[in-house]
Amino acid sequence: MHKIDVGTKILQANEEIALENKELFRKWGVFTVNLMSAPGAGKTSVLEVMIKHLKDDLAIAVIEGDLQTTVDADRIKALGVPAYQITTGNVCHLDARMVHNVLHEFKVDGFDILFIENVGNLVCPAEFYLGEDLRVMVYSVVEGAEKPKKYPLMFHEVEVVLLNKIDLLPYAGVELKELEKNVLEVNPNAKIFPISCKTGEGIESWINWFKNRVEKFKENVKSSKDLH
Numbered sequence: 001m002h003k004i005d006v007g008t009k010i011l012q013a014n015e016e017i018a019l020e021n022k023e024l025f026r027k028w029g030v031f032t033v034n035l036m037s038a039p040g041a042g043k044t045s046v047l048e049v050m051i052k053h054l055k056d057d058l059a060i061a062v063i064e065g066d067l068q069t070t071v072d073a074d075r076i077k078a079l080g081v082p083a084y085q086i087t088t089g090n091v092c093h094l095d096a097r098m099v100h101n102v103l104h105e106f107k108v109d110g111f112d113i114l115f116i117e118n119v120g121n122l123v124c125p126a127e128f129y130l131g132e133d134l135r136v137m138v139y140s141v142v143e144g145a146e147k148p149k150k151y152p153l154m155f156h157e158v159e160v161v162l163l164n165k166i167d168l169l170p171y172a173g174v175e176l177k178e179l180e181k182n183v184l185e186v187n188p189n190a191k192i193f194p195i196s197c198k199t200g201e202g203i204e205s206w207i208n209w210f211k212n213r214v215e216k217f218k219e220n221v222k223s224s225k226d227l228h
Helices: 006-028 043-054 071-077 096-102 152-157 166-172 176-186 203-227
Strands: 031-036 060-066 083-087 113-117 134-140 160-164 191-194
Touching (some): 006 031, 031 043, 031 203, 043 071, 043 113, 043 160, 060 071, 060 096, 083 096, 134 152, 152 176, 160 176
Parallel strands (some): 031 113, 060 083, 134 160
16 A cells, blocks of 8 residues: 655645746746735735836836735736736645746746735745745734744745834834844744835835845846856
């Protein structure tokens, strides 16, 4: 009798398709960002702020993931940026196949950046690699200082943690230093940026870091092409 780990097989199949996505993104020279968070942490607000700061210099496309509605995609389109909505129904995350299927009709070749705003969920999206170059987590400080330890997976799997809504810290009973400490205990290598989309606090530091990351990606892609 052979025992089959269905979960492992699903993740292996996802990884294979994600690597295909990765090859396409590299071929097209598109820097791809997987933006994740719990519902209500402010992913779309962060995306709107980033687009306003970046769109004059960089061509941006967005894939939106939600259980229902096109509300977030509509918000992005209102900024003059092309957006494609993936409606997952009862699936709590995007996977590599969903993204791959979108690429047949939503052409991102010619763009500098592709943002993939994942479904709002604090656990599942972190398990599925999509082929992205950068994983960013948006965490609302009002969710509490203890969540990094209680729900460590996403904190552990991302490169950047944006601690959003710091303008609400005086009302949330949360100590920013304690929250940052807990994030670093789970992921010592995490880049942490406390920000407020409402007041703009911390946004400049985050945008400068992000632009530098995109520039390094472009240099690597150019070097790879030159070698071939």
